[in-house]
Amino acid sequence: MPYYFFIWDEDNERHIREHGVTMDEFEEVACEPDSIGESRATGRPIAFGYTSTGKYLACVYDSVDESTVYPITAFEVSS
Numbered sequence: 001m002p003y004y005f006f007i008w009d010e011d012n013e014r015h016i017r018e019h020g021v022t023m024d025e026f027e028e029v030a031c032e033p034d035s036i037g038e039s040r041a042t043g044r045p046i047a048f049g050y051t052s053t054g055k056y057l058a059c060v061y062d063s064v065d066e067s068t069v070y071p072i073t074a075f076e077v078s079s
Contacts, residue, residue, distance in 0.1 A: 004031060007070045021059075021074040025051040029059045030069055044072060 006027055016026055033047035039060050047059045059074040 004067055004069045006030070007064065007068065012071045012073075016071065016074045019073065019075040021055070021057060021076070023071075025053065025055060025057060026059050026071050026074045028052060029057045029074070030061060030071075033059075042072075048077070 004027075006023070008023060013023060016023070028051050029049040030047050033049040035048045037046050037048070038044070039046045042060065044060050044062055047061070048057070049059075050056050055076050056078070057074050058077045060072040062070040062072060064070055
C-alpha cells in the first residue's frame with residue numbers, strides 16, 4: 001500500500017462532505033484503489049474503490065508530486 005500525504009483545506013473538505021464522503025474514506029480509496037483512471041470531466045486522476053464502511057467511491061485528485069495528493073472531489077458510484 002502506498003503512503004500519501006493529503007493536502008486538506010476548508011474547500012476540499014467541505015466539497016467531499018457535501019457528497020457524503022469523509023476524509024478517511026477518501027484516503028482509504030486513494031491509498032488502496034481497485035482501479036485508477038482519468039476523469040472524463042477534468043482529465044485528473046480518479047481512483048475507484050471500496051471503503052471499510054462499504055461505500056464504492058470515485059475519488060478525483062491532483063498529484064502534487066510522487067507522494068502528495070490534493071483531493072478535489074469524491075462521490076459514491078454503483079459498482
